[in-house]
Amino acid sequence: MxxxxxxxxxxxxxxxxxxxxxxxxxxxxxxxxxxxxxxxxxxxxxxxxxxxxxxxxxxxxxxxxxxxxxxxxxxxxxxxxxxxxxxxxxxxxxxxxxxxxxxxxxxxxxxxxxxxxxxxxxxxxxxxxxxxxxxxxxxxxxxxxxxxxxxxxxxxxxxxxxxxxxxxxxxxxxxxxxxxxxxxxxxxxxxxxxxxxxxxxxxxxxxxxxxxxxxxxxxxxxxxxxxxxxxxxxxxxxxxxxxxxxxxxxxxxxxxxxxxxxxxxxxxxxxxxxxxRKTLMSKRRAVVEDQCWRAFGTLTRARLMGAEEAMQLLSQVRLGVSMGLIRDTTVRIVNHLMLLVQPGHLQRVVGHEMDQEHRKEARATLLRTRLGG
The missing domain is CATH 3.30.590.10 (Glutamine synthetase/guanido kinase, catalytic domain)
Incomplete structure (x- = not known):
């Protein structure tokens, strides 16, 4: 076809x-x-x-x-x-x-x-x-x-x-x-x-x-x-x-x-x-900035990363990018990473099947590489 x-x-x-x-x-x-x-x-x-x-x-x-x-x-x-x-x-x-x-x-x-x-x-x-x-x-x-x-x-x-x-x-x-x-x-x-x-x-x-x-x-x-x-x-x-x-x-x-x-x-x-988002920025700006940047720091430094943790951290980074707090990446890149950290795509990127521990290591490596860590 x-x-x-x-x-x-x-x-x-x-x-x-x-x-x-x-x-x-x-x-x-x-x-x-x-x-x-x-x-x-x-x-x-x-x-x-x-x-x-x-x-x-x-x-x-x-x-x-x-x-x-x-x-x-x-x-x-x-x-x-x-x-x-x-x-x-x-x-x-x-x-x-x-x-x-x-x-x-x-x-x-x-x-x-x-x-x-x-x-x-x-x-x-x-x-x-x-x-x-x-x-x-x-x-x-x-x-x-x-x-x-x-x-x-x-x-x-x-x-x-x-x-x-x-x-x-x-x-x-x-x-x-x-x-x-x-x-x-x-x-x-x-x-x-x-x-x-x-x-x-x-x-x-x-x-x-x-x-x-x-x-x-x-x-x-x-x-x-x-x-x-x-x-x-x-x-x-x-x-x-x-x-x-x-x-x-x-x-x-x-x-x-x-x-x-x-x-x-x-x-x-x-x-x-x-x-x-506006309410958070006006009343809890330091908390929001800390959560977004802490998430970005973890994604660019961690050596092991589970899928659920990766998605939650990427969510915080996406929020930071959308609000203009983080300029080191883009919404498109974050969206794509939300796909690539899923088990099937991660194994396709690596090129072979992995057990859970090796997937965590490969996921962390992928995130560091794509986010410039």
Missing amino acids: SAGHTPEPLGVHFESVPEWLRGDGESADVVVSSRARLARNLAGHPFPARSTQAQRKTTLKLCKDWLSKAGLSAQTTCISLHQAAPSERTLLVERHLISKPLAKGRPLPDAQDDDRPPGETDPRAVVVGLPDEKLAVMINEEDHLRIQAISSGLDLREVLRRAIDADDRIEAGLDYAFDEQFGYLTACPTNVGSGLRLSCMVHLPALKMTGELEKVKRAAADMNLAVRGFYGEGSDAIGDLFQVSNQTALGKSEDQILHELDGEIIPRIVEYERFA
């Missing part, structure tokens, strides 16, 4: 900075990235959780065959996840190109797997737009298709436009499951209708430091928004990074969901975080 040769076995350059981590765009000091995701299913085919192994193979082939010629991007690569190594699937999760459930290929609760040969994993794949990775289409996750567009900063309107464009190209060759009354039919009832999930990854260290974070999360829940961790549903918040998204698509149009998040919710969260 790829239009040109690439040295990477999966077609994705894992040491490059994906577009969504560039550190630019509107409100990039707080909003790391914006994402639009559309859930779609094929008419006449059972949902993945209700399908047999043979049916999943049929769905996978139908989708792959059409996506290879749908013109989704100037260049694409199709990665068969049931054939990819676990380490490669980990890399794709860390780059937010696939979900953890799709990476694991675990049978979903109601899956009819009586016909699956022993040791064979679920037929599933992802199609990635190259080289910027701004578009990805997961095949045979919870739904037959999950179409994702992602971008740096607050850019919800544009990522929605790109997701819809990809959706139109796909629908030109595949028959979607659609009901005149309910809209697009999906495996989860909360996605029925437009099938749209809009989300932003936001960096909220100041709200955490001022003790206001839980209040913001409760307010978001009251507005029927989901606040999740770094890798979305079921994941923890690391590095003070959170994903904020609409909770349901049922009964709301794409424009309504866009207006709620892009016109109201996300700008308000940005405003709260910036106000918290």
